[in-house]
Amino acid sequence: MVSLRQLEYLVAVADHGSFTRAAEQLHVTQPALSHQMRILERLSGGPLVERLPRSVRLTPAGRAMLPHARAALADAYRARCAARQVSGLDQGELRLAAVYSVGLGVLPPVLRRWRQRHHDVQISLSEHRHTEELVATMTEGGADLAVGPSPRRWSGPVWMLGDEEFVVVLPPDDPAGADGARRVDLAELADRTWVHYASGNGLAEVVDQACGEAGFRPAAAVRTEQTAAAPVLASAGLGPALVPANMVPPAFDGLVLRPDPPVRRSLTAYTRPDPDPLTEAFVEMLIETACVLPETLRDRLGLDNGFGHLGSPGRPLEAVTPRDPSPPTATR
Structure with missing residues (x-):
């Protein structure tokens, strides 16, 4: 049809x-x-x-x-x-909560389109360092919708959005990019000191696990609370950084490589039971519009043009029963 x-x-x-x-x-x-x-x-x-x-x-x-x-x-x-x-879709307030990488790298185009269609709806966005903070905000009634890694044992509907791809960022002249390389084995960077995340940032666990699966524990040259700072610090030469691909700025002169094997984590949207029509409408637009991997990075990473879109336009809402989520993994 x-x-x-x-x-x-x-x-x-x-x-x-x-x-x-x-x-x-x-x-x-x-x-x-x-x-x-x-x-x-x-x-x-x-x-x-x-x-x-x-x-x-x-x-x-x-x-x-x-x-x-x-x-x-x-x-x-x-x-x-x-x-x-x-x-009531023409007025009211929509309260969103997201982890930093989603709030900065995924939601802005969705929010722009939402405002074009629902310009009288007030939007509040709270950003969080960790999945547990998201769940706490939702449980306490502080948000209508959360977007981030899959929650544990959530009682409301959960929409599976797709996988967030991670990339390694290095200075533009780093030897790891010799001969036009687009991929790097994390084990090759084991003797480097890394741009890491502060312990309260959920991405610190992603880095530790990915490096652990590659056979080493990363030594930190610097730790940052700010997710957006990691690619900038890495490009400046402070050490390699493992960052969500959607956090890499469009006009970025650093070296961006895809880990081999890839490192990904699942993204979801979730609400309390019986979400209101305004929240459901936003989820539908999120699935339809959001993209987890900027087009500017597809060619640099050697990925096909269809990779990185959260959903297909017109895809119906599909709530699923959440299970205990698997932690971010390096997929071999």
């Missing part, structure tokens, strides 16, 4: 004449948009878009569908407006 989201993609491609510009306008990744357009073409029985060297244009079938797509989106908008007046 054709979804409204797919029709929105068709209209954006027609209006902008480019998959890239359409994806930027909709705040989604270009591979995700292309994937959904291929599905729409399959459902429609043939090509809707002709791909040219520098642009795209609609085929006759695409031009025939376009006015109906615009009408369907307009009808859906009017229906949403009517429902929001009853359900």
Whole structure:
């Protein structure tokens, strides 16, 4: 069945004449948009878009569908407006809690898009160092939704979002990047002193475990409370740092390598039982929009273009029963 989201993609491609510009306008990744357009073409029985060297244009079938797509989106908008007046999605407050890497690296594009659609909803965001702090905030009623590593024995619904990829950051001229290397075995860095995290930061456990699985305990040259400081300190030459990939700034001149084997941790969103419509609406947008790996890093790490998107557009909410989460692991 054709979804409204797919029709929105068709209209954006027609209006902008480019998959890239359409994806930027909709705040989604270009591979995700292309994937959904291929599905729409399959459902429609043939090509809707002709791909040219520098642009795209609609085929006759695409031009025939376009006015109906615009009408369907307009009808859906009017229906949403009517429902929001009853359900309260046009006003109120949404209280979010997240670990630092998610609050800085994953949520901003989602929040930007949310504000575009729900500009009268007030948002508060509290950021935390550790999963236990997130759970405590939720248990005490301090937030409506938490986003971070999977909680232990949570009684409310939990949505599995995807895996957060970790990368090793080094100075741009570090020998580990010789000959265009994109990967590094952590064991090769065992004799280095590291940029580490303060003991209260949950990422300290990630580093210790990943290095432990590589056969050593990392010696710290410096420990930081600030997650965003780690890649900057590592690039300046204070030592290697293992950081969430979404924390690497877009214009970053440090050396970024993927650990071999990869280091990942699962990300989830969770609420108390029976979340209100406002919270459920945000979870749906989070699944639809968020990306855990910046596109700027995909080529540098040698990953395919589809990697790192939390969900696929239009994916329905799927609450799961949480189990005791496995700690972040190096996947061999």
